[in-house]
Amino acid sequence: xxxxxxxxxxxxxxxxxxxxxxxxxxxxxxxxxxxxxxxxxxxxxxxxxxxxxxxxxxxxxxxxxxxxxxxxxxxxxxxxxxxxxxxxxxxxxxxxxxxxxxxxxxxxxxxxxxxxxxxxxxxxxxxxxxxxxxxxxxxxxxxxxxxxxxxxxxxxxxxxxxxxxxxxxxxxxxxxxxxxxxxxxxxxxxxxxxxxxxxxxxxxxxxxxxxxxxxxxxxxxxxxxxxxxxxxxxxxxxxxxxxxxxxxxxxxxxxxxxxxxxxxxxxxxxxxxxxxxxxxxxxxxxxxxxxxxxxxxxxxxxxxxxxxxxxxxxxxxxxxxxxxxxxxxxxxxxxxxxxxxxxxxxxxxxxxxxxxxxxxxxxxxxxxxxxxxxxxxxxxxxxxxxxxxxxxxxxxxxxxxxxxxxxxxxxxxxxxxxxxxxxxxxxxxxxxxxxxxx
Amino acid sequence: xxxxxxxxxxxxxxxxxxxxxxxxxxxxxxxxxxxxxxxxxxxxxxxxxxxxxxxxxxxxxxxxxxxxxxxxxxxxxxxxxxxxxxxxxxxxxxxxxxxxxxxxxxxxxxxxxxxxxxxxxxxxxxxxxxxxxxxxxxxxxxxxxxxxxxxxxxxxxxxxxxxxxxxxxxxxxxxxxxxxxxxxxxxxxxxxxxxxxxxxxxxxxxxxxxxxxxxxxxxxxxxxxxxxxxxxxxxxxxxxxxxxxxxxxxxxxxxxxxxxxxxxxxxxxxxxxxxxxxxxxxxxxxxxxxxxxxxxxxxxxxxxxxxxxxxxxxxxxxxxxxxxxxxxxxxxxxxxxxxxxxxxxxxxxxxxxxxxxxxxxxxxxxxxxxxxxxxxxxxxxxxxxxxxxxxxxxxxxxxxxxxxxxxxxxxxxxxxxxxxxxxxxxxxxxxxxxxxxx
Numbered sequence: 001x002x003x004x005x006x007x008x009x010x011x012x013x014x015x016x017x018x019x020x021x022x023x024x025x026x027x028x029x030x031x032x033x034x035x036x037x038x039x040x041x042x043x044x045x046x047x048x049x050x051x052x053x054x055x056x057x058x059x060x061x062x063x064x065x066x067x068x069x070x071x072x073x074x075x076x077x078x079x080x081x082x083x084x085x086x087x088x089x090x091x092x093x094x095x096x097x098x099x100x101x102x103x104x105x106x107x108x109x110x111x112x113x114x115x116x117x118x119x120x121x122x123x124x125x126x127x128x129x130x131x132x133x134x135x136x137x138x139x140x141x142x143x144x145x146x147x148x149x150x151x152x153x154x155x156x157x158x159x160x161x162x163x164x165x166x167x168x169x170x171x172x173x174x175x176x177x178x179x180x181x182x183x184x185x186x187x188x189x190x191x192x193x194x195x196x197x198x199x200x201x202x203x204x205x206x207x208x209x210x211x212x213x214x215x216x217x218x219x220x221x222x223x224x225x226x227x228x229x230x231x232x233x234x235x236x237x238x239x240x241x242x243x244x245x246x247x248x249x250x251x252x253x254x255x256x257x258x259x260x261x262x263x264x265x266x267x268x269x270x271x272x273x274x275x276x277x278x279x280x281x282x283x284x285x286x287x288x289x290x291x292x293x294x295x296x297x298x299x300x301x302x303x304x305x306x307x308x309x310x311x312x313x314x315x316x317x318x319x320x321x322x323x324x325x326x327x328x329x330x331x332x333x334x335x336x337x338x339x340x341x342x343x344x345x346x347x348x349x350x351x352x353x354x355x356x357x358x359x360x361x362x363x364x365x366x367x368x369x370x371x372x373x374x375x376x377x378x379x380x381x382x383x384x385x386x387x388x389x390x391x392x393x394x395x396x397x398x399x400x401x402x403x404x405x406x407x408x409x410x411x412x413x414x415x416x417x418x419x420x421x422x423x424x425x426x427x428x429x430x431x432x433x434x435x436x437x438x
Numbered sequence: 439x440x441x442x443x444x445x446x447x448x449x450x451x452x453x454x455x456x457x458x459x460x461x462x463x464x465x466x467x468x469x470x471x472x473x474x475x476x477x478x479x480x481x482x483x484x485x486x487x488x489x490x491x492x493x494x495x496x497x498x499x500x501x502x503x504x505x506x507x508x509x510x511x512x513x514x515x516x517x518x519x520x521x522x523x524x525x526x527x528x529x530x531x532x533x534x535x536x537x538x539x540x541x542x543x544x545x546x547x548x549x550x551x552x553x554x555x556x557x558x559x560x561x562x563x564x565x566x567x568x569x570x571x572x573x574x575x576x577x578x579x580x581x582x583x584x585x586x587x588x589x590x591x592x593x594x595x596x597x598x599x600x601x602x603x604x605x606x607x608x609x610x611x612x613x614x615x616x617x618x619x620x621x622x623x624x625x626x627x628x629x630x631x632x633x634x635x636x637x638x639x640x641x642x643x644x645x646x647x648x649x650x651x652x653x654x655x656x657x658x659x660x661x662x663x664x665x666x667x668x669x670x671x672x673x674x675x676x677x678x679x680x681x682x683x684x685x686x687x688x689x690x691x692x693x694x695x696x697x698x699x700x701x702x703x704x705x706x707x708x709x710x711x712x713x714x715x716x717x718x719x720x721x722x723x724x725x726x727x728x729x730x731x732x733x734x735x736x737x738x739x740x741x742x743x744x745x746x747x748x749x750x751x752x753x754x755x756x757x758x759x760x761x762x763x764x765x766x767x768x769x770x771x772x773x774x775x776x777x778x779x780x781x782x783x784x785x786x787x788x789x790x791x792x793x794x795x796x797x798x799x800x801x802x803x804x805x806x807x808x809x810x811x812x813x814x815x816x817x818x819x820x821x822x823x824x825x826x827x828x829x830x831x832x833x834x835x836x837x838x839x840x841x842x843x844x845x846x847x848x849x850x851x852x853x854x855x856x857x858x859x860x861x862x863x864x865x866x867x868x869x870x871x872x873x874x875x876x
Contacts, residue, residue, distance in 0.1 A: 071811075073511050074808070074811055075806075078832065078835075080813075082813045082816070097766060098766060098768075099766075099790075328536060328537075336790070340790055344787065348781065352537075352778055356537075357536050359509070359797060360796060369511075370510075370808050371808075373515065373516050374510070375513060375516030375518075375519065376516075376520075377520070378516060378520070393510070394513045394517070397516075
């Protein structure tokens with residue numbers, strides 16, 4: 001019999017038996033998460049399943065966040081927030097409130113998730129946890145509600161699509177550019193229900209905050225999860241974030257003779273900064289092809305690129321500068337921790353001095369709810385993950401997706417600009433070093 | 439013939455003749471203001487009046503702001519923002535964007551308004567300008583649209599209701615407590631279409647940021663405007679804010695033999711901190727009567743009490759403390775300038791360290807649109823100006839109004855608390871001194 005993929009190994013451990021792609025399994029869930037949109041629906045299912053008297057399978061591994069409509073942008077949102085607070089209090093679950101930040105960022109920062117865990121979240125970007133070697137996947141509210149009661153969920157073990165990247169990324173090119181290129185190459189449904197696995201020397205050299213970007217956007221090509229093999233760097237990162245020691249799981253890599261649905265090989269040096277044109281993440285092109293596209297709004301944030309290193313990079317570009325006339329920039333840190341770090345370092349002041357509008361941590365305008373919704377004809381360049389029609393507001397608006405570097409440099413000119421034009425972008429190596437030294 | 443009130447003098451100057459309460463006049467408008475809700479409607483009227491080809495009466499004295507739904511909380515809001523931007527660009531009017539702050543604060547900070555001016559704003563709290571001795575009043579969008587074309591508007595000259603306050607306010611008692619008491623005494627319609635005039639040694643000793651509170655909330659008892667006589671302190675304040683020299687108008691005071699609709703006399707020492715209970719500002723009571731009322735949300739901001747001194751006071755109380763468990767605090771500075779000052783002084787960090795959520799400058803949740811809307815059953819203690827049913831969200835929510843000091847001290851306990859319990863509140867004198875030395 002051939003070897004196993006990392007996904008097969010991770011799910012075998014949770015099923016308590018040897019499983020392979022295509023198998024239907026019941027697996028033990030390590031962590032269950034829901035937020036202010038999906039939580040209240042999940043609680044309804046939970047109450048139906050348990051007759052309204054049940055207990056949560058593991059309060060200490062149940063995490064509820066208030067992030068999508070935070071602070072409340074309407075009465076329904078406010079009522080949902082209260083439902084989150086009440087359920088968490090009743091069951092003793094972990095609960096984060098307005099300003100604490102986006103679920104995926106909070107779960108990682110606060111040490112709720114570790115390598116090897118099976119994490120289900122009632123949010124499509126729950127693939128993010130794969131950036132630290134956990135099997136993270138998004139589920140519907142009713143699946144989550146059931147799992148809250150039982151601690152188990154069924155899965156079809158996914159096939160694996162492998163992305164192999166070797167060599168050094170050029171200055172101005174980041175994980176965001178890699179994942180946009182991957183999505184562009186396989187299409188927005190090209191990896192449907194598969195595990196996307198990211199390996200190779202380029203990936204191994206990526207700091208964890210960059211790996212999270214690859215895992216996060218696996219869903220944008222249909223991925224069931226997105227996996228970067230855990231390594232010592234992940235352990236050091238988590239230890240620095242949480243102050244707790246971290247054990248790496250036995251299952252860290254796919255076997256060399258494992259079966260992959262397909263393997264896609266890249267040479268890092270050849271990759272240019274990428275921009276996904278409206279209105280699909282798969283519309284990824286080299287930045288050259290969209291140079292000069294005029295921009296009304298720049299949006300820096302989201303569970304994809306709202307981390308400290310992302311916003312710090314933007315601040316370093318805007319230091320002593322001002323936004324191009326006629327453009328506006330909305331910055332929404334991914335967590336309260338990120339916000340406070342930007343505050344302490346003076347980078348929040350740098351951003352506001354440049355003309356950016358900084359909001360409390362949360363999902364911001366990513367899904368078009370509030371904090372910078374787009375109007376008819378508005379063009380936005382965003383560090384976000386989706387640009388479907390109407391995603392950030394009007395069906396007549398346009399969203400281009402890019403890395404924080406591309407967004408920052410474009411902000412200086414009011415049009416899409418090649419970040420390689422800008423001399424002095426922080427190097428990925430610098431981030432990696434800072435992370436290791438943290 | 440008897441003497442004239444300050445309101446009669448100010449409008450006589452703008453009508454170019456001697457006018458008295460009850461007269462209908464055409465007056466020259468000095469400044470016209472509209473924001474992101476009222477502007478687009480005013481532009482429609484402007485286009486109808488001018489046939490779509492007209493010019494604004496005075497671009498340099500026309501100011502358009504984006505504050506109520508800023509950053510955009512929906513597509514309609516975003517489209518309204520674009521309408522503001524386009525009209526301002528077409529006509530060369532002053533325009534402020536997301537994060538710049540609330541219209542009334544911006545117009546004063548940026549020197550668009552001075553003592554003696556006749557200021558019309560398509561916003562009910564345009565009475566605020568009376569805090570610097572301008573005749574400020576709110577008008578409907580169609581009145582504003584017409585005035586944008588002609589530079590004139592008709593008025594009925596208001597009678598004047600005089601509030602005379604003598605003596606020293608106790609520690610923990612502020613202009614907000616005074617105005618809540620006034621509204622409580624005369625009722626929410628008690629001053630309808632009158633000029634509220636605030637005089638006496640207590641008022642003369644108030645720093646300008648406190649005078650603005652009195653003027654701002656004149657509308658909450660129906661006032662057409664709210665006037666604090668301009669004096670050297672106003673001139674120094676404006677010169678410090680704007681860097682421009684300021685001439686005080688000839689009309690600074692009512693004549694002693696002027697006719698007043700009524701005169702209400704207060705002794706400052708006798709006033710306790712006030713709280714207006716749900717759901718009307720006129721429900722003002724001594725804080726003693728509502729002690730212990732449990733609070734879910736604290737809101738610090740608005741054109742009433744979102745100034746630097748207000749938020750700085752809250753920060754000084756929260757320094758090294760944390761919000762009471764189960765409470766949340768939303769802070770929304772009244773302007774970008776206020777935000778940046780709080781950032782530079784470290785007070786923004788103090789607030790966030792204590793657990794407060796700080797948003798970009800604007801109107802915040804005051805009118806129930808976004809940034810902290812209340813759900814069913816939520817109880818909010820706010821530095822705002824209105825607590826009508828549903829004002830900040832659900833019709834089943836409750837809003838109590840109080841001063842920043844009462845809100846800050848209550849935040850430590852999670853229930854309404856007498857600010858005089860807290861030792862070390864900044865004294866009004868300190869603010870006044872800081873202002874004079876600014």
